[in-house]
Amino acid sequence: MAKNLVVVESPAKAKTIGKYLGADYRVMASLGHIKDLPSKGLGVDVEHDFATTYEVIPDTKKRNNKKTVAELKKAAKEADAIYLAADPDREGEAICQHLAEEIVPKRPKKPAFRVMFNEITKRAVQEAFNEPKQIDVHLVDAQQARRVLDRLVGYKVSPLLCKTIGGRLSAGRVQSVALRMVVEREREIEKFVKTEYWTVAANLTSKLPPAFEARLWKIGEQTVKTSGFDQEVKKSEILVANEQQASEIVAEAEGQSFKVAEVTTKERKRNPVPSFITSKLQQEASRKLGYAVKKTMMLAQKLYEGIELGAEGAVGLITYMRTDSTRVSDTALGEVRDFIGQQYGPQYLPEKAVHYRSKKGAQDAHEAIRPTDVRRTPESLEGYLNNEELKLYRLIWQRFVASQMMAAIFDQTTIDIEAGRFVFRATGSVQKFDGFLRVYEEGRDEKTDEDDAEVARKLPLVERGEALKLNSVTPEQHFTEPPPRYTEATLVKALEEKGIGRPSTYAAIMTTILDREYVEKVEGRFHSTALGTTVNDLLVASFNDLFNESYTARMEEELDEIEEGKLKWTSALREFYDKFAKDLETAEAEMKAAKQQAIPTDEICEKCGAGMVIKFGRFGQFLAC
Structure with missing residues (x-):
């Protein structure tokens, strides 16, 4: 019989780990959290230092949980030692703490350990079991502080919404800020006033082909304004504001001689981007694959926990998918550099491994999201992964390989052409060396025609002073566009930039505001519903501080400080609750009268x-x- 019990969250993870540990270990799954705050009642004593009351989750909330806990208790009683191996983050640490409380025997006391790994490979699992640790109380405190914060806000504010609007509505500490961003974007669009502007383009021929287009850039000393319309027109700028103005420019330009005034060619490098962090994976999978954030995380979880690869059995294909670190282990860097040299040649391999700086406050104990073995190419997995899993794996694999390749090199040419008091400008870009672009190119949220045109535009070789033949001068009318509505990718990007939410919460935020019908998706973009707008306006009127971006970001920083052991979790909650209680009192009085x-x-x-x-x-x- 197995001497040791190992508890993980999922059966898939249990299967993958089990094959690396051998007959002395029995690996079982808790199927996520086994305990939580009670489904009835607050479960938090705000008068006595936020003492919490947890309960084993009833079967009505989590199917067969009572049976799962009983089986784990029995197995723990029979084992010599217990290893708690939930995911390496706050939620995982809280699961391990609750397992330790519920299943580890107190009499006789049995040794219990915490083991963590960023990837489910034989090497990583064996290393973790060679050096088992204890549960990190600071991580547990950070998770508990977040859970209690969310419970207090949800439990105290949601009933006010129900009384004032009716129905079964909910408010959430982070989801309500995301809703506010969507509503405020909607109002920006409603208020937006279009600005008309015109551009003028000349089609020209030089001694050598091809014919090319140049845009009117300057009139005298003034630059033609084609962007930044939220700011006043400066003295150094000129706005071609209507058809009459544009027609006058065209008529004058048609009577001028066109001559090359300046030709400049600069070498431009385009560097690769780091391996994925959670938010960047969610954004790129949304842009390139059209995956919702929730779907991306579900597929990534499968790739991390293990996929059956024929005779090899279950294999974890990627590192842990909830991370904000761009760090990559030295072992993985060595493997990918060998692969690039062999697969693409030495010209694609930088002299040294490329190290990327993680953003401030990133948890560098984790690695970036990468394949566990770079030699497992997407093509080699075609028979084992379904189409959706394969597309996501390919994205992760390509990004990782590209991150350690040489920069792409372009020749960027600018031709300035004089025509009387006008200066026309043509720009073009020619790729000299593809570098990392041979493997991967990052997607963009809002593409512009100009970006694509510059790379595609081929310019002839011209000399300074060369006379050019004018083929045509064409005016074109444009209108400024309102700010675009958020997609899942751009909302995650905005939340991340503002410090709202963390890698583990973005998927839940999107799901909640959609499920509550506070927003709807139209052609992939978030529109606030009438209900969402009403809920938002009520919350902002009564709890402007609580549901604003900077306050929510500050709370996230405090949770990080609790995790690092710099701040006591009860102190952070006391500071929050004292103000929240006053706001709540005011809101209750106002909403009662409304x-x-x-x-x-x-x-x-x-x-x-x-x-x-x-x-x-x-x-x-x-x-x-």
């Missing part, structure tokens, strides 16, 4: 002719006059 909110519609009541509104009852939305 009439139940209703959302106006364009519908007219057939009986009385009054405008109809949406109201919310126990069973959902209904129309009333």
Whole structure:
């Protein structure tokens, strides 16, 4: 019989780890958290240092949890030692703490250890078991502080929404800030006033082909304004604001001689980007593969926990997928450099490994997301992964390999052409060396025609002073565009840049605001619903500090400080709660006085002719006059 018990979260992970440990270890799965704050009642004593009451999650909330816990207890009783091997993050540490409380025998006391690995490979698993550790109380405290914060906000604020608007509504500490960003973007779009502007392009021929286009760049000493319309036109700029102005420029330009004034060619390097962190993987999978954040994380979890590879059995294909670190282990760097040299040749291999700096506050104990073995090319896995898994693996593999390759090199040419008081400019870019682009190119959120045109544009060889033949001068009307609505990729990017949420929370934020019908997706972009706008306005009016970006970001920093042992979790909560309690009191009084909110519609009541509104009852939305 196995002497040691190992507990992980999922059966897939248990299967992969089991084959590396051998017959002395029995590996079982807890199927995620086994304990949580109670489903009925607050479970937090705010008067006594936020003492918490946890319960084993009832079967009504998590299927067969009672049976799972009983089986783990029995196995722990029979084992000589217990190894708790949940994921290497706050949630994983909290799962291990709850397992230690519930399943590890107290009499006789049995040794219990915490083991962590960033990848599920034979080497990583054996190293972790050779040096087992104890549960990190600071990580547990950080998770508990986040859970209690979320419980306090949800439990205290959600009933106010239900009373004021009706129906079953919820507020969340982070989800409500994301909703606010979507609503505020919607209002920016509604308020946006278009600005008309015109560009003028000349089609020209030199001694050598091909014919090319140059845009009007300057009139006298003034630069033609084609961007930055939220700012006033400077003295050094000129705005071609209407058709008449553009037509006058065209007429004048057609009577001028066009001559090359300046030709400059500069070498431009384009460097590769680091291996993925969680948020960047979510953004790129959304842009390139059209995957929702939730789907990306579900697929990445499978790749991390292990996929059956024929005779090889279950193999973890990528490192842990919740990380904000760009660090890569020296072993993996050595392997990828060997691979690049052999596969693509020495000209693609930098002299030394490329090290990228992680953002401030990143947890560098983790690595970036990368393949566990770079020699497992996407092509070699085609028979084992389904189409969606393979696409995500290919993205991760390509990004990792490209991150350690040479920069791409371009020749960027600029031709300035004089025509009377006008200066026209043509730019073009020619790739001299593909470098990392041979393997991977990062996607963009909002592509511009100009970006694509510059790389595609081929310019002829011209000399300074050379006369050019004018073929045509064409004016083109443009209007400024409002800021674009958020996609999943751009909302994750904005949340990350503002320090809101963490790698483990982005997927849950998106899911919650969609499931609550506070936002809807139209052609892949978030639109706030009438309900979402009403909920947001109520929350902002009563809890402006709580549901704003900088406050939420500061709370995330405090959670990081708790994790690092720099801040006591109860002190952070006390500071939060003292202000929150006052805001809550004010909000309760204001909302009690307010009439139940209703959302106006364009519908007219057939009986009385009054405008109809949406109201919310126990069973959902209904129309009333």
